[in-house]
Amino acid sequence: MSSNPINTKSRILDVTWNLLENGDKTVRMSDIAKAAGISRQALYLHFPNRAELLVATTRHIDVVKNVDARLERSRSATSGVERLHAFIEGWGGYIPQIHGMSVALRAMRSTDKEAAAAWNDRMKAVRHGCEAAVQAISQDGSLTRDLTEEAATDLLWTLLSVENWERLVRDCGWTQSAYEKTIKQTAEAALLSQS
Amino acid sequence: MSSNPINTKSRILDVTWNLLENGDKTVRMSDIAKAAGISRQALYLHFPNRAELLVATTRHIDVVKNVDARLERSRSATSGVERLHAFIEGWGGYIPQIHGMSVALRAMRSTDKEAAAAWNDRMKAVRHGCEAAVQAISQDGSLTRDLTEEAATDLLWTLLSVENWERLVRDCGWTQSAYEKTIKQTAEAALLSQS
DNA sequence: GTGTCAACTTTACACGGTGTCAAGCAAAGT
């Protein structure tokens, strides 16, 4: 063979990730091909379309950055509040690394069903983490009486959205640590019964 | 004249608004033309491009729905908290009516500079309202010591984003009143010093 | 009633980006 196919495939994923996170403009298939050092058509030999390339890239990032381990850490927390903090740190700290990816995937949602499904899947996983934190708080008896567990989960999930991170960190110029600190405070203020 | 040009122009705006709010799919220029009962090309006789049509439509909605009056009402509030409530009601209640518009405009941000500017302008206006509410709270001496006025404005602004409304009302199935109630509670919990 | 203007029509095409198709080529494996 002229080159190792496995290397090419993962090189495409690396390059796609890199372009999405560091590229200023919109990333076209031809940009990715050029950066990977192959022809645009060769891209379609590895991935059937743009959506699947993006989805594969998210999975690739997850493996490299080990999201599972990141989010798993919050499970070892004893109290609900600790768990909340650990989850906000875990997910909130992951956002900057998938932000470019997230923008591209979200932009495809309107036209591509598969991209929408991929994004929803990832968000469902985050919601699941929120749910676990809320349940831990509830079991501590610290959940505010104003919210059901489901409503509290929805609210926390919304608070932790990539869009909110974008606005505070990228648009408003907050530092990552200011973001995490304030989101923790806000989440606590909104979810915990003041006692 | 074969028909009144002013009627045609405002008919286009009405129809665009209607399609954006009620149409399921992505709205193309040809969809708008068809709905307005004119040829696609005639659209370009009234608006130079898609971005300007969308921008004109937002202005049109503003006039019809009288946003200014809506948001102005919060100025008459006496206390900071009252002002916060009035603003959340005013803006939060406006979101559902411009939601479709917002989606379309935001989708163009990446490619069209003018669309991005138009959206940023509108968001700047909302931020200004947030700032006024925060200042009123601050003057009451009720602003939490954890946040500067600017950070509090950023946070409130983020809380009141169209994206958060989308998630809670559209994705999570909250009613408009549940949304408004919970956002008020959350904003109060996050911004006010607990005394 | 002839002429002009304005609103709009039809037809055609350029452009950018995605995705498809087909033929060819070069190196590695057997």
Added chain:
DNA sequence: ACTTTGCTTGACACCGTGTAAAGTTGACAC
């Protein structure tokens, strides 16, 4: 020698936006 694998080049269809040009129709002026 021959096949397979991983690519290349080149061409093309599709879609949506935007442009260009020539033609139609009705209202109004004189």
